Amino acid sequence: MSNWIDVAAEADLFEGAGIAVAPEGQDIALFSVEGEVFAINNLCSHGNAKLCDGFVEGHHVECPFHQAQFSLRDGSVACGPATEPAKTWPVKIEGGRVLLQLD
């Protein structure tokens, strides 16, 4: 199935920081890294923090609360204290719009 949903304009994104989007009531953070866009669950799997406020280092986002790091590519934990991975979604850009494939 291909349920692609338009969540933002590509121009809304900028390198080094995230933005939060909320398609179908979900809380998702978008990051742009070297021209590529990633979507990851906005709520950290550890504490009650928003990853969109985190700092990006390479292809990882660091949680602003406890400095856990998640891979933007697949949500895996690169650095504790988080132990659970964060959910990620496929992203594509079409006509200057950011589309997510929700399940």
Add this chain to the structure above:
Amino acid sequence: MREQPIHWETEGTSRVPFAVYTDEDRHKKELERFFYKSHWSYVGLEAEIPNPGDFKRTVVGERSVIMTRATDGQIHVVENVCAHRGMQFCRERHGNKKEFVCPYHQWSYTLKGDLQGVPFRRGVRQDGKVNGGMPADFDPKDHGLTALKVATRGGVVFASFDHSVESLEDFMGPTILRYFDRLFNGRKLVVLGYNRQCIPGNWKLMQENIKDPYHPGLLHTWFVTFGLWRADNKSELRMDAHHRHAAMISTRGSAGQATGQASQVTQVSSFKESMQLNDPSFLDIVPEAWWQMDDKMPTAVMMTLFPSVIFQQQVNSVSTRHIQPDGHGAFDFVWTHFGFEDDTHEMHERRLRQANLFGPAGFVSADDGEVIEFSQQAFETKPEHRMLVELGGRDVGETDHMVTETLIRGMYEYWRKVMEA
């Protein structure tokens, strides 16, 4: 409050000034010298935190600490004071956690006490710039929880704020260590339950109570009435070289032969012959192999480990009693009744039944809480006065009888050495 001068009326310690119990500044000095430096304090049993992530909140002196078992199974003791604003972040007495998080600003720590996360450490982005955050040279490694030195032996956990403290074994000394190892001989311990009480008296009075073999046969009429204590029990009083720790060892005449029949355990003379227990099973005493020491089979060994704990064996009832000071005039007294993993069901039930003698409402121990309260009340009214502990002489030494207050004199000999240094 103005510090009352302490006047020791005589050369030794046979006349203990009331002022050692009544002054808050002196109490703080005691905490510093006995609980926070050069001494080991009891914190708990390994059996209380069997699994990774298990923790128990307790105290060393008046400082709140947490005994934890980390993911690698190691035991750690950390101070319950957040490195950020000093809050006592842990409120639960027991639990299981993956980490500790202070609720105030959500600083988070591993079970070992290492700081793992600081909210907004790198600041908060706003309108394209980053505001605030911790200084660039802030290193979480420098801001963990205060870790105490930990020693375990026979399933018992001790901790010290003083990382240069001597080994636990040297601290106990060979004499006391033998009695410790008799009780905690490597068998896995099982926690049966807790009693907690607040006793409105100075914490040292509890140490003294278990260094005082004069009172049990006189204050505790229950003991005498039902034959568990007699002044002519075969007895020994032993001390470490500093005279700070002690063991009161006694062997009831018929112990080796007791078979659990009420008639046999109550055959000693009592001053109320007519009194009978409705339920004689409280005195269903069965000797255990581990009681044996050399050619003796002690039925009761009461160990005082200065300053923080008492280890009890009264026939089949075994417990630790943790002394937790709360100002000069009160302390919390926490009893941990335990048994051994290899106990039969009958022995498990027996230990639970005999535990009724102890704790805040125990048939025997209720008396001690009261006399300590009433002693403190008198001390407060005339701190310039002193008590008399001259039974058995005025000196300090081990004895083969119970008719002496030598262990109290010994403890104050040590107390003076440390406090007057």
